[in-house]
Amino acid sequence: MNIYDKTLEGPIGVFDSGYGGLTILNEFRRNFPEYDFLYLGDNARTPYGTRSFEVVYKYTLQSVLKLFEMGSHLVILACNTASAKALRTIQQRDLPKFDPSRRVLGVVRPSAEQIIHYTQNKHIGVVGTPGTIQSLSYVMEIRKFLPDAIVSQQACPMWVPLVENNEIDTEGAAFFVKRDLGLLFSKDKDIDALILGCTHYPLLLPLIKKNVPAHVRILSQGSVVAKSLKDYLYRHPEINRRCTKNGTCRFFTTESPEKFDEASSIFLDFPVKSERIFFD
Template sequence: MANKGAIGVFDSGYGGLTVLKEIVNMLPAYDYLYLGDNARAPYGPRSFATVYEYTLECVKWFFDQGCPLVILACNTASAKALRTIQQNDLEKIDPTKRVLGVIRPTTEIIGNITTTKHIGILGTAGTIQSNSYPIEIEKFYPDVKVYQEACPMWVPLVENNEHNMHGADYFVKRHIDNIMDQSPQIDTLLLACTHYPLLIDKIRHFVPSNIQIVSQGQIVAKSLANYLERHPEIDQNLSKNGQIGFFTTDSAEDFDDHASIFFGKPIKSTHLAL
């Protein structure tokens, strides 16, 4: 019993809180630790090597806190670091630990949502550059055509609380137009960044009504619940006291001011010096 630990949820900043919110709604009994690496955010424009280095450092911190399972609730970290951590690092650090991402759960089901078999991916420059979504979707749905659009201004708009302002309209419309110009047959748009659900109202405003907009939070939560059912050896090592701890590598006061926008309720975080 003493060796049981919380589920770690990691993001480069605030966006992963939209995923954590859905996970907690679905699996409220578990304990969670959330870490936002705000001091080094955003990850999107950074190199693969840098994102991997930062992500591995944070994953090791979760392991040091006793977390048997860590969720990379960040598309950029999932795209640029997850595979290397899973294949090269876990065996050396602790082969009983697990690290999961947000890309695979989404790509496993996205082909069942589209009717036309034309999907648009909206993400950070890092996620789009990695080509992780087209590669993974092809494994499950080789008949699906994938179109991508990097939206570098969307994260800053959200993190500076400008996402509901009129000034955001230009940047949202511009990237929606760009992705839709790639194929008139697109009927499904995936928000491949955990910040983007906060722009959902503006995105819907500029997207034709027949197009489905897919966010990742509920998908990842359902996938995690299924994973724990299939892996009782992991589940039995997870503590279940319904508690959540929040940590940030930047100012805790600033984090708390912004975090409620993403998590839906006030939180109190602790500064972490890595």
């Protein structure tokens, strides 16, 4: 039974556990300037990367339902951990119960689908949060498209805190990026394609490029997910018609709006005036 706003149209919802999803939102706004967006960052409960499947699912579902309440008919989980640990359950168990006409999409599958075009030798590397890596979502999704792929993974627990504390250009960032990529390539020296499996990681791209062989092709998710969304809306005109198009974007956080607005400047090149929301 549909318990949400009965309006036929609404903005596209974009959810992340914190700030990293702003890199995805940037690409959405660049590619779809006429569309309306709602961004929700669950900053009060971040990070998700070290939390259990059950907790990530609970928090993600709460955020999705909040975006539904605010009028979204389509929600993008711009968070790899949420996509890896919660998306499938929400799609298969919760949407049929709450509102089968609404849609929730993630970032793992589009990235896995595209990485097969980046590799020549089928040796693929993935870096991500501990939760994303533990879920094995990338391994499973990549092998759906490339069954004989050799996929090596490396959890990078320090990368998100470094980005969110604006420590991108520090010796600490250089140390942890070099260390973690060294660990990844020690598992498979033949890796020729690398997925940045966290939406924070594009901000570390200059350091990442310094620490991988020159021939390695790096997939950064923003443009890939934007392309996937464009294709999805083309293939699903019934969903596209339900997306309002006034060129607006509103920001919501479960933490301090002042803190969110200040930190968002790391990810966005325009000022943000966010609003605080609370879960029941």
